[in-house]
Amino acid sequence: MRRAIHVSLVVALLLAFGLSAAAQDPADYQRPVDVAPTDEVIGEGYVTPEVQRPRSLAPWRQVLDMALLGGALLLAAWIVLKRRSRRLAFALTVVCLAYFGFYREGCICPIGSIQNVAVALADPNHAVPYFVIGIFMLPLLAALFFGRVFCGGVCALGAIQELVLLKPIQVPPRLDRALGSLKWLYLVAAVALAVLPAAGRDFIICRFDPFVGFFRFTGPVHMMLIGGAFLLLGLFVGRPYCRYLCPYGALLSLTSRLSWRGVSITPDRELDCGLCNKACPYGAIEEMRAVRTSCLACARCYESCPVHLSCRGADAEAAS
Amino acid sequence: MSRLTRREMLGHAARGAALVGMGGVTAYLTVKAHDTYAWEIDPNKCINSQLGALGVEICDACATDCVLPLSAVRAVNHYPECGRCYICPAYFEIKSAVGPDGLPSEKLCPRDAIERKAIGWIDPDDPANNFYEYVIDESLCNGCGRCVMACKEPAGLGSIRLEVRHDVCLDCNRCSISTACPEDAYERREPAA
Numbered sequence: 001m002r003r004a005i006h007v008s009l010v011v012a013l014l015l016a017f018g019l020s021a022a023a024q025d026p027a028d029y030q031r032p033v034d035v036a037p038t039d040e041v042i043g044e045g046y047v048t049p050e051v052q053r054p055r056s057l058a059p060w061r062q063v064l065d066m067a068l069l070g071g072a073l074l075l076a077a078w079i080v081l082k083r084r085s086r087r088l089a090f091a092l093t094v095v096c097l098a099y100f101g102f103y104r105e106g107c108i109c110p111i112g113s114i115q116n117v118a119v120a121l122a123d124p125n126h127a128v129p130y131f132v133i134g135i136f137m138l139p140l141l142a143a144l145f146f147g148r149v150f151c152g153g154v155c156a157l158g159a160i161q162e163l164v165l166l167k168p169i170q171v172p173p174r175l176d177r178a179l180g181s182l183k184w185l186y187l188v189a190a191v192a193l194a195v196l197p198a199a200g201r202d203f204i205i206c207r208f209d210p211f212v213g214f215f216r217f218t219g220p221v222h223m224m225l226i227g228g229a230f231l232l233l234g235l236f237v238g239r240p241y242c243r244y245l246c247p248y249g250a251l252l253s254l255t256s257r258l259s260w261r262g263v264s265i266t267p268d269r270e271l272d273c274g275l276c277n278k279a280c281p282y283g284a285i286e287e288m289r290a291v292r293t294s295c296l297a298c299a300r301c302y303e304s305c306p307v308h309l310s311c312r313g314a315d316a317e318a319a320s
Numbered sequence: 321m322s323r324l325t326r327r328e329m330l331g332h333a334a335r336g337a338a339l340v341g342m343g344g345v346t347a348y349l350t351v352k353a354h355d356t357y358a359w360e361i362d363p364n365k366c367i368n369s370q371l372g373a374l375g376v377e378i379c380d381a382c383a384t385d386c387v388l389p390l391s392a393v394r395a396v397n398h399y400p401e402c403g404r405c406y407i408c409p410a411y412f413e414i415k416s417a418v419g420p421d422g423l424p425s426e427k428l429c430p431r432d433a434i435e436r437k438a439i440g441w442i443d444p445d446d447p448a449n450n451f452y453e454y455v456i457d458e459s460l461c462n463g464c465g466r467c468v469m470a471c472k473e474p475a476g477l478g479s480i481r482l483e484v485r486h487d488v489c490l491d492c493n494r495c496s497i498s499t500a501c502p503e504d505a506y507e508r509r510e511p512a513a
Contacts, residue, residue, distance in 0.1 A: 036401050036477055042451050044440035048399045052458060107490060120349055127352040129491070137346055144338055203492070206387075218389050258334045 062131040065104065069154065070138050072096055076153025076297065077146035081261055086303035089152060093159040101156030106215035108132060110139050110150070111157065111248040112206040114187070115194040122195035139248070143255040147262035151242055151252060152297030157211050161231070161239040162298065168281030169236050176283045179244040180294070187247035210241060238281030242296065253293040262292040265301055279304035357508040359495050361393065363481045365505035368465035371473055381500040382482055383464035392489035393463030393482050393497065395433075395456050401479035404439065404451035409475040410467035411436050411454055422448075428470055433460035458485070 039046050072092065079088040100109065113128070113136040120128040128136075139150035151158050171179075186205075193202045206212070210227035213219025219227075233240050242249050256262065265276055265288060277285045284295040324332070363369040367379045382393035407414065407423065411434050416426035427434070439451040456467070463482050472478040498506030 036403050036479065037451055042404070042439055046439050046451075049453070049455075051398050051400070052396050052456070117345075117349065120352060121345070127357070128349060130350065130353050133346055133349045133353060137342060140342060144335055144342075206492075216389065255338060258331065258338050260331075260335060 062129075066131060066134045066138070068099065069135060072154045073138060073142040073146075073149055076149040077142065077261075080149060080152060080263060080297045080299045081146060084299060084302040086299040089297070089299040090162075092153045093162055096154045097156050097159035097163070100154070101160065101211075101215045106156055106209070106212040107206075108135055109156065110135050111155075111246060112203070112209065114247055114251070115190050115203050115205055118191045118194035119201065140251060140255050143252045144258060145260045147256045147259045147292050147295060147297055148249075148252045149297045151249065152299070155242075156215065157209070157246070158239060158242050158296065160211050160214065161234045161241060164231050164234045165238050165281060166235050168238050170278075170281075171237060171283055173283060173286075176243070182244050183246055183250040186245055187250045190247050205247060239296065243282060243294070256292045256295075259292055263290040263295045263297055263299070263301070265290050265305075273306065275304045275306065276301035358486050358491060359392075359484050359489055359498065360507055360509050361482050361484060362505045362507060365503045366465075366468070366482055366501075367503050367505075368468040369472055369478065369481050370503070371478065374474075378464070378466055378469045379502060380464040380466075381502070382497050383462040385497045385500040386463075387490065387492065387496055388488060390459075390488075391463045391497075392485050394458055394461040394485055395463060395465070395467055395480050396483045397454055397456050398479045398481065399453075401477055402454060403477045403479070404453060405476070406448040406450060406452060408436070408452065408454055408471075410434065410471040410480055414470075414475075428466055430464065430466070431460045431462060433457045434467060456480075 039048055076089065076092055079085055079092060100106070108131070113132050116128045116132055117136050119126045139154070142149050190205050193200075193204055196202075208223065208226075210223060210230045213224045213227055230241050265285065274288060277288060279300045280290075281300065282294060282296050282298070284291050285301060290301065361382075364371075367373050367376055383391050386392050410428060412424035413426035413428045414424050416424045419425040433456055435455045435457065437453045437455065438447075439453055442450050465482055468480045468482055470476065471480040495506060498504075
Protein backbone atom coordinates (compact mmCIF):
# COMPACT_ATOMS: atom_id res chain seq x y z
CA MET A 1 0.00 0.00 0.00
CA ARG A 2 2.73 2.41 1.03
CA ARG A 3 4.66 1.41 -2.06
CA ALA A 4 1.66 2.22 -4.27
CA ILE A 5 1.40 5.71 -2.78
CA HIS A 6 5.10 6.22 -3.28
CA VAL A 7 4.94 5.22 -6.94
CA SER A 8 1.94 7.43 -7.62
CA LEU A 9 3.71 10.37 -5.98
CA VAL A 10 6.75 9.89 -8.18
CA VAL A 11 4.52 9.64 -11.23
CA ALA A 12 2.70 12.80 -10.23
CA LEU A 13 6.01 14.62 -9.72
CA LEU A 14 7.29 13.46 -13.08
CA LEU A 15 4.07 14.56 -14.74
CA ALA A 16 4.25 17.98 -13.12
CA PHE A 17 7.86 18.33 -14.22
CA GLY A 18 7.02 17.31 -17.75
CA LEU A 19 4.18 19.81 -17.93
CA SER A 20 6.28 22.66 -16.63
CA ALA A 21 8.98 21.82 -19.15
CA ALA A 22 6.40 21.92 -21.89
CA ALA A 23 5.24 25.37 -20.80
CA GLN A 24 7.47 27.88 -22.48
CA ASP A 25 8.96 30.80 -20.73
CA PRO A 26 7.98 34.00 -22.56
CA ALA A 27 11.66 34.91 -22.75
CA ASP A 28 12.26 31.74 -24.78
CA TYR A 29 9.70 32.69 -27.34
CA GLN A 30 11.32 33.37 -30.66
CA ARG A 31 9.68 35.69 -33.09
CA PRO A 32 9.07 33.59 -36.18
CA VAL A 33 9.35 36.42 -38.69
CA ASP A 34 11.29 39.63 -38.90
CA VAL A 35 9.22 41.46 -41.45
CA ALA A 36 5.60 41.34 -42.30
CA PRO A 37 5.06 39.16 -45.36
CA THR A 38 3.77 40.99 -48.39
CA ASP A 39 0.98 39.74 -50.61
CA GLU A 40 3.55 38.32 -53.05
CA VAL A 41 5.37 36.38 -50.34
CA ILE A 42 2.12 34.94 -49.10
CA GLY A 43 1.11 34.15 -52.66
CA GLU A 44 -1.98 32.22 -53.73
CA GLY A 45 -3.65 35.46 -54.73
CA TYR A 46 -3.80 36.69 -51.16
CA VAL A 47 -4.93 40.26 -50.71
CA THR A 48 -4.24 42.08 -47.45
CA PRO A 49 -7.59 43.03 -45.99
CA GLU A 50 -8.52 46.59 -45.14
CA VAL A 51 -7.53 47.73 -41.68
CA GLN A 52 -10.58 48.35 -39.52
CA ARG A 53 -11.09 52.07 -39.33
CA PRO A 54 -13.35 53.81 -36.91
CA ARG A 55 -16.62 54.62 -38.54
CA SER A 56 -17.37 58.27 -39.03
CA LEU A 57 -19.03 60.39 -36.40
CA ALA A 58 -22.39 59.97 -38.13
CA PRO A 59 -23.29 63.67 -38.30
CA TRP A 60 -26.73 62.89 -39.73
CA ARG A 61 -27.61 61.24 -36.44
CA GLN A 62 -26.71 64.36 -34.48
CA VAL A 63 -28.67 66.52 -36.87
CA LEU A 64 -31.59 64.12 -36.52
CA ASP A 65 -31.38 64.25 -32.71
CA MET A 66 -31.34 68.02 -32.74
CA ALA A 67 -34.26 68.20 -35.16
CA LEU A 68 -36.21 65.71 -33.06
CA LEU A 69 -35.50 67.70 -29.91
CA GLY A 70 -36.61 70.94 -31.54
CA GLY A 71 -39.68 69.27 -33.02
CA ALA A 72 -40.61 67.65 -29.73
CA LEU A 73 -40.32 71.00 -27.94
CA LEU A 74 -42.60 72.71 -30.42
CA LEU A 75 -45.02 69.80 -30.30
CA ALA A 76 -45.03 69.88 -26.50
CA ALA A 77 -45.74 73.61 -26.57
CA TRP A 78 -48.62 73.10 -28.98
CA ILE A 79 -50.08 70.19 -27.03
CA VAL A 80 -49.90 71.86 -23.66
CA LEU A 81 -50.59 75.49 -24.48
CA LYS A 82 -52.97 75.14 -27.39
CA ARG A 83 -54.61 71.72 -27.27
CA ARG A 84 -54.36 71.57 -23.48
CA SER A 85 -54.47 67.81 -23.72
CA ARG A 86 -53.05 65.73 -20.93
CA ARG A 87 -53.42 62.58 -22.97
CA LEU A 88 -51.32 63.86 -25.86
CA ALA A 89 -48.76 65.32 -23.48
CA PHE A 90 -48.44 61.95 -21.81
CA ALA A 91 -48.07 60.20 -25.16
CA LEU A 92 -45.33 62.61 -26.18
CA THR A 93 -43.55 62.00 -22.87
CA VAL A 94 -43.61 58.25 -23.42
CA VAL A 95 -42.30 58.58 -26.99
CA CYS A 96 -39.50 60.89 -25.84
CA LEU A 97 -38.62 58.52 -23.00
CA ALA A 98 -38.38 55.68 -25.47
CA TYR A 99 -36.22 57.62 -27.91
CA PHE A 100 -34.03 59.99 -25.88
CA GLY A 101 -33.96 57.70 -22.86
CA PHE A 102 -33.85 54.07 -23.83
CA TYR A 103 -32.84 54.25 -27.49
CA ARG A 104 -30.23 57.03 -27.24
CA GLU A 105 -29.35 55.81 -23.74
CA GLY A 106 -29.90 59.17 -22.11
CA CYS A 107 -26.92 60.80 -23.76
CA ILE A 108 -26.47 63.51 -24.64
CA CYS A 109 -28.99 65.42 -22.57
CA PRO A 110 -29.26 69.14 -21.85
CA ILE A 111 -28.89 68.52 -18.11
CA GLY A 112 -25.41 67.09 -18.35
CA SER A 113 -24.43 69.50 -21.11
CA ILE A 114 -24.44 72.34 -18.57
CA GLN A 115 -21.00 71.30 -17.43
CA ASN A 116 -19.65 70.73 -20.93
CA VAL A 117 -20.84 74.18 -21.91
CA ALA A 118 -19.35 75.68 -18.74
CA VAL A 119 -15.99 74.09 -19.55
CA ALA A 120 -16.12 75.34 -23.12
CA LEU A 121 -16.88 78.85 -21.88
CA ALA A 122 -14.18 78.89 -19.22
CA ASP A 123 -11.32 76.94 -20.78
CA PRO A 124 -9.74 78.42 -23.92
CA ASN A 125 -8.50 74.96 -24.98
CA HIS A 126 -11.87 73.26 -24.81
CA ALA A 127 -14.79 73.37 -27.14
CA VAL A 128 -18.09 71.58 -27.45
CA PRO A 129 -19.48 70.40 -30.79
CA TYR A 130 -22.30 72.32 -32.50
CA PHE A 131 -24.60 69.51 -31.55
CA VAL A 132 -24.01 70.03 -27.83
CA ILE A 133 -24.58 73.76 -28.17
CA GLY A 134 -27.90 73.03 -29.85
CA ILE A 135 -28.96 70.48 -27.25
CA PHE A 136 -28.10 72.92 -24.47
CA MET A 137 -29.75 75.98 -26.00
CA LEU A 138 -32.95 74.63 -27.57
CA PRO A 139 -34.85 73.88 -24.33
CA LEU A 140 -33.79 77.23 -22.84
CA LEU A 141 -35.03 78.98 -25.96
CA ALA A 142 -38.30 77.06 -25.76
CA ALA A 143 -38.64 78.06 -22.10
CA LEU A 144 -38.18 81.68 -23.06
CA PHE A 145 -41.23 81.44 -25.29
CA PHE A 146 -43.44 78.69 -23.91
CA GLY A 147 -42.27 77.87 -20.38
CA ARG A 148 -40.80 74.61 -19.23
CA VAL A 149 -42.21 72.47 -22.02
CA PHE A 150 -38.94 70.55 -22.10
CA CYS A 151 -39.56 69.25 -18.56
CA GLY A 152 -43.12 68.23 -19.22
CA GLY A 153 -42.90 66.76 -22.66
CA VAL A 154 -39.39 65.91 -23.74
CA CYS A 155 -36.98 65.24 -20.88
CA ALA A 156 -36.33 61.51 -20.45
CA LEU A 157 -35.36 61.90 -16.81
CA GLY A 158 -38.60 63.70 -16.15
CA ALA A 159 -40.58 61.16 -18.15
CA ILE A 160 -39.41 58.15 -16.16
CA GLN A 161 -40.55 59.93 -12.98
CA GLU A 162 -43.79 60.99 -14.64
CA LEU A 163 -44.57 57.34 -15.36
CA VAL A 164 -44.19 56.20 -11.76
CA LEU A 165 -46.19 59.04 -10.20
CA LEU A 166 -49.24 57.05 -9.08
CA LYS A 167 -50.37 58.59 -5.79
CA PRO A 168 -49.28 62.19 -5.76
CA ILE A 169 -49.26 63.97 -2.43
CA GLN A 170 -48.91 67.70 -1.93
CA VAL A 171 -45.61 68.73 -0.44
CA PRO A 172 -46.11 71.56 2.11
CA PRO A 173 -45.25 74.78 0.24
CA ARG A 174 -42.59 75.86 2.69
CA LEU A 175 -40.78 72.52 2.50
CA ASP A 176 -41.22 72.55 -1.26
CA ARG A 177 -39.51 75.93 -1.51
CA ALA A 178 -36.70 74.92 0.83
CA LEU A 179 -35.98 71.73 -1.08
CA GLY A 180 -36.30 73.60 -4.36
CA SER A 181 -33.31 75.74 -3.49
CA LEU A 182 -31.13 72.61 -3.48
CA LYS A 183 -31.09 72.61 -7.27
CA TRP A 184 -29.45 76.02 -7.26
CA LEU A 185 -26.73 74.73 -4.97
CA TYR A 186 -26.29 71.75 -7.29
CA LEU A 187 -26.06 74.06 -10.31
CA VAL A 188 -23.46 76.25 -8.62
CA ALA A 189 -21.45 73.20 -7.54
CA ALA A 190 -21.63 71.69 -11.02
CA VAL A 191 -20.45 74.88 -12.73
CA ALA A 192 -17.76 75.44 -10.10
CA LEU A 193 -16.42 71.91 -10.59
CA ALA A 194 -16.52 72.27 -14.35
CA VAL A 195 -14.51 75.48 -14.56
CA LEU A 196 -11.69 74.11 -12.42
CA PRO A 197 -8.38 73.32 -14.13
CA ALA A 198 -8.58 70.10 -16.16
CA ALA A 199 -7.15 67.80 -13.47
CA GLY A 200 -9.67 68.79 -10.83
CA ARG A 201 -12.74 68.76 -13.03
CA ASP A 202 -15.58 66.54 -12.06
CA PHE A 203 -18.64 66.03 -14.19
CA ILE A 204 -20.95 65.42 -11.28
CA ILE A 205 -24.24 65.84 -13.12
CA CYS A 206 -23.56 62.85 -15.35
CA ARG A 207 -21.78 60.87 -12.66
CA PHE A 208 -24.71 61.25 -10.29
CA ASP A 209 -27.46 60.99 -12.88
CA PRO A 210 -29.90 58.72 -11.03
CA PHE A 211 -31.78 57.39 -14.04
CA VAL A 212 -29.23 56.94 -16.81
CA GLY A 213 -28.43 53.51 -15.37
CA PHE A 214 -31.99 52.41 -16.12
CA PHE A 215 -31.75 53.69 -19.69
CA ARG A 216 -28.57 51.69 -20.23
CA PHE A 217 -29.63 48.69 -18.13
CA THR A 218 -26.32 48.93 -16.37
CA GLY A 219 -24.50 51.27 -14.05
CA PRO A 220 -22.74 51.58 -10.72
CA VAL A 221 -24.69 49.79 -8.00
CA HIS A 222 -24.96 52.81 -5.73
CA MET A 223 -26.38 54.93 -8.57
CA MET A 224 -28.93 52.25 -9.45
CA LEU A 225 -29.97 52.15 -5.79
CA ILE A 226 -30.25 55.94 -5.63
CA GLY A 227 -32.24 55.90 -8.87
CA GLY A 228 -34.52 53.23 -7.44
CA ALA A 229 -34.99 55.31 -4.29
CA PHE A 230 -35.90 58.34 -6.41
CA LEU A 231 -38.45 56.28 -8.32
CA LEU A 232 -39.94 54.91 -5.10
CA LEU A 233 -40.19 58.40 -3.67
CA GLY A 234 -41.58 59.48 -7.03
CA LEU A 235 -44.59 57.21 -6.50
CA PHE A 236 -45.91 59.80 -4.06
CA VAL A 237 -43.87 62.95 -4.48
CA GLY A 238 -44.14 64.25 -8.02
CA ARG A 239 -40.78 64.25 -9.81
CA PRO A 240 -38.46 64.69 -6.85
CA TYR A 241 -35.32 64.93 -8.99
CA CYS A 242 -36.75 67.57 -11.34
CA ARG A 243 -38.11 69.79 -8.60
CA TYR A 244 -35.38 69.60 -6.02
CA LEU A 245 -32.14 68.64 -7.70
CA CYS A 246 -32.14 69.13 -11.45
CA PRO A 247 -29.64 71.91 -12.22
CA TYR A 248 -31.08 72.36 -15.69
CA GLY A 249 -34.47 72.79 -14.05
CA ALA A 250 -32.91 75.71 -12.19
CA LEU A 251 -31.81 77.29 -15.47
CA LEU A 252 -35.20 76.63 -17.03
CA SER A 253 -37.07 78.16 -14.12
CA LEU A 254 -34.91 81.23 -14.59
CA THR A 255 -35.67 81.62 -18.29
CA SER A 256 -39.31 80.58 -17.96
CA ARG A 257 -39.76 83.52 -15.59
CA LEU A 258 -39.47 85.65 -18.72
CA SER A 259 -41.53 83.36 -20.89
CA TRP A 260 -43.81 84.83 -23.51
CA ARG A 261 -46.54 82.26 -23.05
CA GLY A 262 -46.98 79.55 -20.51
CA VAL A 263 -49.55 77.31 -18.92
CA SER A 264 -52.27 79.71 -17.86
CA ILE A 265 -55.29 78.75 -15.87
CA THR A 266 -58.14 81.08 -16.64
CA PRO A 267 -61.15 79.99 -14.63
CA ASP A 268 -64.49 81.73 -14.99
CA ARG A 269 -65.24 83.89 -12.02
CA GLU A 270 -68.06 81.58 -11.00
CA LEU A 271 -65.92 78.52 -11.21
CA ASP A 272 -62.97 79.10 -8.98
CA CYS A 273 -63.31 75.51 -7.91
CA GLY A 274 -59.63 74.89 -7.27
CA LEU A 275 -59.71 71.36 -8.64
CA CYS A 276 -56.66 72.18 -10.71
CA ASN A 277 -54.92 73.22 -7.53
CA LYS A 278 -55.38 69.74 -6.13
CA ALA A 279 -54.50 68.11 -9.41
CA CYS A 280 -51.07 69.67 -9.65
CA PRO A 281 -48.55 67.24 -8.14
CA TYR A 282 -45.74 69.77 -8.42
CA GLY A 283 -47.09 72.54 -6.22
CA ALA A 284 -46.98 74.83 -9.21
CA ILE A 285 -50.44 76.36 -8.80
CA GLU A 286 -50.76 79.15 -6.32
CA GLU A 287 -54.08 80.87 -5.84
CA MET A 288 -55.39 79.15 -8.92
CA ARG A 289 -52.73 80.52 -11.19
CA ALA A 290 -49.88 78.49 -12.63
CA VAL A 291 -46.49 79.58 -11.41
CA ARG A 292 -44.36 79.60 -14.52
CA THR A 293 -41.06 78.98 -12.82
CA SER A 294 -42.19 75.71 -11.27
CA CYS A 295 -44.85 74.58 -13.76
CA LEU A 296 -43.57 71.53 -15.60
CA ALA A 297 -46.18 71.75 -18.37
CA CYS A 298 -47.74 68.34 -17.75
CA ALA A 299 -51.31 69.55 -18.45
CA ARG A 300 -52.79 67.71 -15.46
CA CYS A 301 -54.61 70.87 -14.41
CA TYR A 302 -56.48 71.06 -17.71
CA GLU A 303 -57.47 67.43 -17.43
CA SER A 304 -58.96 68.05 -14.00
CA CYS A 305 -60.91 71.13 -15.07
CA PRO A 306 -64.67 70.52 -15.22
CA VAL A 307 -65.08 73.33 -17.73
CA HIS A 308 -62.07 72.23 -19.69
CA LEU A 309 -63.56 73.17 -23.01
CA SER A 310 -64.58 76.63 -21.98
CA CYS A 311 -61.20 77.07 -20.37
CA ARG A 312 -59.55 76.52 -23.64
CA GLY A 313 -58.10 78.62 -26.36
CA ALA A 314 -57.64 82.25 -27.11
CA ASP A 315 -60.95 83.61 -25.73
CA ALA A 316 -60.11 82.38 -22.30
CA GLU A 317 -56.74 83.99 -22.59
CA ALA A 318 -58.29 87.26 -23.68
CA ALA A 319 -60.84 87.13 -20.89
CA SER A 320 -58.13 87.08 -18.29
CA MET B 321 -53.03 96.47 -32.43
CA SER B 322 -53.63 97.22 -28.81
CA ARG B 323 -51.22 99.34 -26.86
CA LEU B 324 -48.70 97.51 -24.75
CA THR B 325 -48.97 97.81 -21.04
CA ARG B 326 -45.90 98.71 -19.07
CA ARG B 327 -45.76 95.16 -17.78
CA GLU B 328 -45.84 93.63 -21.24
CA MET B 329 -43.24 96.07 -22.41
CA LEU B 330 -40.88 95.13 -19.57
CA GLY B 331 -41.54 91.49 -20.35
CA HIS B 332 -40.59 91.96 -24.00
CA ALA B 333 -37.48 93.87 -23.04
CA ALA B 334 -36.36 91.22 -20.57
CA ARG B 335 -37.02 88.46 -23.09
CA GLY B 336 -35.12 90.37 -25.73
CA ALA B 337 -32.19 90.84 -23.37
CA ALA B 338 -32.21 87.13 -22.52
CA LEU B 339 -32.29 86.27 -26.23
CA VAL B 340 -29.36 88.54 -26.92
CA GLY B 341 -27.44 86.97 -24.04
CA MET B 342 -28.17 83.43 -25.17
CA GLY B 343 -27.33 84.39 -28.73
CA GLY B 344 -24.01 85.77 -27.57
CA VAL B 345 -23.13 82.61 -25.68
CA THR B 346 -24.18 80.49 -28.65
CA ALA B 347 -22.11 82.59 -31.03
CA TYR B 348 -19.04 82.39 -28.81
CA LEU B 349 -19.37 78.61 -28.46
CA THR B 350 -20.06 78.17 -32.16
CA VAL B 351 -16.90 80.03 -33.14
CA LYS B 352 -14.93 77.74 -30.84
CA ALA B 353 -16.79 74.60 -31.89
CA HIS B 354 -15.35 74.88 -35.36
CA ASP B 355 -12.69 72.27 -34.49
CA THR B 356 -13.48 68.59 -34.80
CA TYR B 357 -11.18 67.38 -32.10
CA ALA B 358 -11.68 63.90 -30.75
CA TRP B 359 -9.93 61.63 -28.29
CA GLU B 360 -7.07 59.72 -29.84
CA ILE B 361 -4.47 57.36 -28.39
CA ASP B 362 -0.81 58.01 -29.16
CA PRO B 363 0.58 54.48 -29.76
CA ASN B 364 4.09 55.68 -28.94
CA LYS B 365 2.93 56.73 -25.49
CA CYS B 366 0.53 53.88 -24.69
CA ILE B 367 2.43 51.53 -22.38
CA ASN B 368 0.98 48.50 -24.18
CA SER B 369 2.32 49.44 -27.58
CA GLN B 370 5.23 51.71 -26.67
CA LEU B 371 8.48 50.16 -27.81
CA GLY B 372 11.12 49.57 -25.17
CA ALA B 373 8.57 49.25 -22.38
CA LEU B 374 9.18 45.59 -21.67
CA GLY B 375 8.39 43.48 -18.66
CA VAL B 376 5.79 45.96 -17.47
CA GLU B 377 2.30 45.06 -16.34
CA ILE B 378 -0.40 45.22 -18.93
CA CYS B 379 -2.44 48.37 -18.56
CA ASP B 380 -6.13 47.67 -19.07
CA ALA B 381 -7.40 51.13 -18.13
CA CYS B 382 -9.00 51.47 -21.58
CA ALA B 383 -11.17 48.42 -20.88
CA THR B 384 -12.03 49.19 -17.28
CA ASP B 385 -12.36 52.95 -17.17
CA CYS B 386 -14.56 53.86 -20.14
CA VAL B 387 -18.02 55.03 -19.13
CA LEU B 388 -19.55 52.85 -21.84
CA PRO B 389 -20.47 49.23 -21.08
CA LEU B 390 -18.18 48.10 -23.90
CA SER B 391 -15.21 50.42 -24.00
CA ALA B 392 -14.93 52.91 -26.86
CA VAL B 393 -11.37 51.66 -27.28
CA ARG B 394 -10.59 48.55 -29.23
CA ALA B 395 -7.51 46.82 -30.56
CA VAL B 396 -6.85 47.08 -34.28
CA ASN B 397 -4.57 44.77 -36.21
CA HIS B 398 -2.78 46.73 -38.91
CA TYR B 399 -2.69 43.91 -41.42
CA PRO B 400 0.10 45.23 -43.67
CA GLU B 401 2.40 45.15 -40.63
CA CYS B 402 1.20 41.79 -39.28
CA GLY B 403 3.74 38.94 -39.39
CA ARG B 404 0.91 36.40 -39.80
CA CYS B 405 2.85 34.10 -37.51
CA TYR B 406 2.05 30.41 -37.02
CA ILE B 407 2.19 30.89 -33.27
CA CYS B 408 0.99 34.41 -32.75
CA PRO B 409 1.88 35.62 -29.25
CA ALA B 410 -1.17 37.86 -29.26
CA TYR B 411 -3.48 34.99 -30.15
CA PHE B 412 -1.99 32.21 -28.03
CA GLU B 413 -1.10 32.31 -24.39
CA ILE B 414 2.45 31.18 -25.16
CA LYS B 415 3.09 30.35 -21.52
CA SER B 416 0.33 27.75 -21.53
CA ALA B 417 1.02 24.05 -21.98
CA VAL B 418 1.53 22.83 -25.52
CA GLY B 419 -1.35 20.72 -26.73
CA PRO B 420 -1.19 17.59 -28.92
CA ASP B 421 -1.24 19.74 -32.06
CA GLY B 422 1.98 21.45 -31.02
CA LEU B 423 0.20 24.72 -30.37
CA PRO B 424 -0.23 26.43 -27.01
CA SER B 425 -3.45 25.18 -25.48
CA GLU B 426 -4.80 28.53 -24.29
CA LYS B 427 -5.70 31.75 -25.98
CA LEU B 428 -4.52 35.10 -24.74
CA CYS B 429 -7.66 37.12 -25.40
CA PRO B 430 -9.97 36.89 -22.37
CA ARG B 431 -12.97 37.60 -24.58
CA ASP B 432 -11.96 35.31 -27.43
CA ALA B 433 -12.21 38.21 -29.85
CA ILE B 434 -9.40 37.16 -32.18
CA GLU B 435 -10.01 34.78 -35.02
CA ARG B 436 -7.15 32.80 -36.55
CA LYS B 437 -7.48 31.79 -40.17
CA ALA B 438 -4.96 29.93 -42.27
CA ILE B 439 -4.13 31.62 -45.54
CA GLY B 440 -4.35 29.23 -48.44
CA TRP B 441 -3.57 25.51 -48.32
CA ILE B 442 -1.88 24.07 -45.24
CA ASP B 443 0.67 21.30 -45.59
CA PRO B 444 -0.49 18.80 -42.93
CA ASP B 445 3.09 17.72 -42.31
CA ASP B 446 4.39 21.23 -41.91
CA PRO B 447 1.61 23.56 -40.71
CA ALA B 448 4.19 25.94 -39.24
CA ASN B 449 5.34 26.85 -42.70
CA ASN B 450 2.24 28.82 -43.43
CA PHE B 451 0.79 32.25 -42.92
CA TYR B 452 -2.16 32.93 -40.70
CA GLU B 453 -4.49 35.89 -40.67
CA TYR B 454 -5.61 37.31 -37.34
CA VAL B 455 -8.85 39.27 -37.31
CA ILE B 456 -10.11 41.05 -34.20
CA ASP B 457 -13.87 41.07 -33.75
CA GLU B 458 -14.70 44.68 -33.00
CA SER B 459 -17.95 43.78 -31.28
CA LEU B 460 -16.14 41.60 -28.73
CA CYS B 461 -12.94 43.55 -28.14
CA ASN B 462 -12.97 45.81 -25.09
CA GLY B 463 -9.51 47.23 -25.55
CA CYS B 464 -7.82 45.49 -22.61
CA GLY B 465 -4.51 45.69 -24.44
CA ARG B 466 -3.21 42.16 -23.79
CA CYS B 467 -2.75 41.36 -27.46
CA VAL B 468 -1.20 44.78 -28.04
CA MET B 469 1.41 44.13 -25.38
CA ALA B 470 2.09 40.59 -26.61
CA CYS B 471 2.50 41.58 -30.24
CA LYS B 472 5.09 44.28 -29.79
CA GLU B 473 8.87 43.86 -30.09
CA PRO B 474 10.65 41.57 -29.59
CA ALA B 475 7.98 38.87 -29.72
CA GLY B 476 5.93 40.28 -32.57
CA LEU B 477 6.02 43.06 -35.08
CA GLY B 478 3.79 45.40 -33.14
CA SER B 479 0.99 45.45 -35.66
CA ILE B 480 -1.79 45.66 -33.05
CA ARG B 481 -2.62 49.01 -31.49
CA LEU B 482 -5.36 50.43 -29.35
CA GLU B 483 -7.62 52.92 -31.10
CA VAL B 484 -10.70 54.91 -30.19
CA ARG B 485 -13.93 54.10 -32.01
CA HIS B 486 -15.11 57.60 -32.76
CA ASP B 487 -18.58 56.40 -33.67
CA VAL B 488 -19.29 55.19 -30.14
CA CYS B 489 -17.00 57.46 -28.10
CA LEU B 490 -19.13 59.90 -26.15
CA ASP B 491 -16.33 62.45 -26.36
CA CYS B 492 -16.60 63.23 -22.67
CA ASN B 493 -14.83 66.43 -21.80
CA ARG B 494 -13.02 64.68 -19.05
CA CYS B 495 -12.56 61.30 -20.64
CA SER B 496 -12.33 58.87 -17.76
CA ILE B 497 -9.80 56.71 -19.61
CA SER B 498 -7.56 59.69 -20.19
CA THR B 499 -7.76 60.44 -16.48
CA ALA B 500 -6.76 56.88 -15.68
CA CYS B 501 -4.08 56.58 -18.39
CA PRO B 502 -0.68 56.34 -16.69
CA GLU B 503 1.20 57.54 -19.74
CA ASP B 504 -0.85 60.56 -20.86
CA ALA B 505 -1.34 58.77 -24.16
CA TYR B 506 -4.79 60.31 -24.59
CA GLU B 507 -4.94 63.48 -26.55
CA ARG B 508 -7.65 65.52 -28.09
CA ARG B 509 -6.68 66.07 -31.64
CA GLU B 510 -7.88 65.87 -35.19
CA PRO B 511 -8.55 62.17 -35.88
CA ALA B 512 -6.25 60.60 -38.43
CA ALA B 513 -7.94 60.23 -41.80
